Amino acid sequence: MSISKTYLPKETEDKWYSYWLKHNFFKSVPDEREPYTIVIPPPNVTGVLHMGHMLNNTIQDVLVRRARMKGKNACWVPGTDHASIATEAKVVAMLKERGISKKDLTRPEFLTYAWEWKEKYGGIILDQLKKLGASCDWDRTKFTMDEELSEAVIDTFIHLYKKGLIYRGVRMVNWDPQGKTAVSDEEVIRKEINQKLYYINYEVVSSEFLVLSEKETQNSKLKTQSYLTIATTRPETIMADAAICINPNDERYVHLHGKRVFIPLINREIPVILDEYVTMDFGTGCLKVTPAHDLNDYELGQKHNLPVIDILNDDGTLNEKAQILVGEDRFIARKKIAVLLEEAGALAKVEDYKSQIGFSERTDAVIEPKLSMQWFCKMGEMAKPALEYVLDGEVKLIPEKFINTYRHWMENVRDWNISRQLWWGQQIPAWYLPNGEFVIAKNIEEALKEAQLKTQNSQLTTADLTRDPDVVDTWFSSWLWPISVFDGFKDPNNADINYYYPTNDLVTAPEILFFWVARMIMAGHEFRGAAPFKNVYLTGIVRDKLGRKMSKSLGNSPDPLELIEQYGADGVRVGMLLCSPAGNDLMFDVSYCEQGRNFANKIWNAFKLIKGWEVDSSLANPNEIAIEWFGSRFNQALGEIEDNFTQYRLSEALMATYKLVWDDYCAWYLEMIKPAYQQPIDAVTYNATVAYFENILKILHPFMPFLTEELWHDELFGERDTLDCCIVAQLPNIGEINTQLLTEVEVVKVILTQIRNIRQTKQISPKDALELSYKSNSGINYQQYQAIIAKLGNISTFTAVNDKVLGAVNFLALTDEFFIPLNENIDPVAECARLNKEKDYLLGFLKSVNAKLGNERFMANAKPEVIEIELRKKADAEAKLQIIEQNLVDLAC
């Protein structure tokens, strides 16, 4: 039979994925085994698979597959997130294309369209993940708006409200005056804009000005001025001013402490307040405080109990509270007010000024900070235990550097605005009464009961109640995810939640450490009394090789499915992991996938080689050493890989595996034992080699599931039962390691490299056999490696000598000398130069070692093992030096 020259992923991937599905290998039900659980960070229903998902899910799949192969009951729960803002935008856009405006629809009508959209597109990512090989338990697929999950959201809201953790309050939102809606911070695009900075004079209220003390009068240059000057980019908001703020440390303005000033044009009196918040060297050092129209001013206003005067309508025009320019658009008002100020003599000057302005992603309108009534969830109380989990190490963040960021955030946590002015999502369970009061209840019937109780009015009917139109933030459902996917709210003692919760690992991006991870920990503590996971592996952002974030608009992101098409799922998985240190961004380049594909091909070809051998059981085994060596090397690597996994160093675990397979197994072991062309192999070697290969498939499987499953079922490994699959094979245990053998083979490798180097430099064909003799000073018994050296170095005779072979090319391995006589004479000048160079290096080395050993403080302070090491270095260097010096003498240099 003929085997293809390269590995062909397309012929295996779909086949084995459906085989795994068919035989329920991804399925998990609670049993007596130790569970290993991951809940997927649910991708948005609006999304398509991007490189970030590829990375994130490759990592999860590697972890899950490895756990499965360690005998654990592995459960990876998949699902999607309803992403209220993004999805609603998509649905609105879809409706617009059909000529339907959201305004013309009732809420239920709109939701029908939204569900229709979700059913059609919501599962795309999950289907794409299957191409990657994701071994999720698909029967457990959840959606954040599934009935039980939504019910959990509502119940949670009510629970927290009753506990006093949810309240209504005023908050500054990003208002889009064109779309007449609040938008989230993520939907605001900041741009640097050329603007004007207007310097405006405010007259100081004169009666108070007169009581200036003489000292103050002398202190200030402004002493005789009856006004102060502020600088602002928004002169149209002066009518909403509530105060002027100066820094108490600002010596220029000491005379203003406790004074009041008039707002120009409208002559309303406002106080001068003191706060260190004001930057003295920006503008004039006098800040106009406009609580209704600036977030920082709002907070300042809260602190100083200032009134909030909102002079803008929802569409961005001035309202009657502005007193002047009522009805004008904010930008027209800005121009007109500049003229008015000028005419009134209140405009000191105008300067050009650059600053960041927010624009609405949807309408491109300039965002207006606007105060509005929102629902909030108190965070302070919940943040405390959530911080403790991480500080105690009960929840480990990987890498640890994120603990600092996490702590900083949790110690300065702000209340969470959980309402969104949207329809798609869980509607807030609040009903308003005619008198403006509200009740919180699970449904309208209960709301009515509550309302009647509250008002003592049994005449109230459901018609008197109006439900809050807003929905809760999407994170308010995803923070429950690790509990709600196991139905842990409605049925808090069910078998699943008791078995799978807390989950083991969470793999996600650092940018949602606060939005999501921290809040899940809070919810876990609040509702289960336990953190939702033990380890949080934070991946980096996938960037292109220029370091730019991959994005649709830049067009710098490869299509993951095309990558899989081109390099195979295994190749792409390897490619992703090769460039993904935990927590650091990764500079992705397709060349990594190419490396992955090449690796798959290398494994395929090793298989082809072994597959082609014919066994002759009458032959003796000439490869005892090689077999024992690889066994030791394999066990050693197994330990390194395990260690890397324990520390979540996945790319290093992969690299250790890569080198074990490519270098140790293929380049060294197989070359050592490979029979001559068309010659049969002995049974012992053959069986050992096949067994090693099978073990290699196991350790490769989490990284390269398709290729390994394909090879696993080859007849090379004998008959397999239907359920005897690589995916559920148990990883080998670490066996004996013969360290002496490992060290000696490393020396053998050095010898072979030296021989090859000599061939290369002397232009000797690998086909021409060479004679090698050696003088052993180290005590290594080279005779047992004779066969290997002879085979890999093409050495015809290998003899031990007591005296140096004069006139031969020579080299050192450790302190042992090797000689290869050549027909040509060696160039004494070049040889002397080489030896002298070596000698100089050794002398320098020895000098530094001796300096340490001769240093009293070193001898007194260094640990005994360190001194031991230095002594050995000295002895080695001296032994080598002696040999080199003898060579120099012999050559009469």
Place this chain on the structure above:
RNA sequence: GGGAGUUUAGCUCAGCUGGUUCAGAGCAUCUGCCUUACAAGCAGAGGGUCACUGGUUCGAACCCAGUAACUCCCA
């Protein structure tokens, strides 16, 4: 403005408690090979003032201080 992080070979990164292996790996590069598993390969080689400046120490890529550049988070 506040906080955090990064800086080691052309690229992406390791380097754990300061001490053979401390200057490493993979890729890329260069040289020679179509040697019957693999040219998506084999063999060999070159490549670095560990960002900079000081300090601590017998000893610093590693600890401390400062400087610079870049990145992220919060505002």
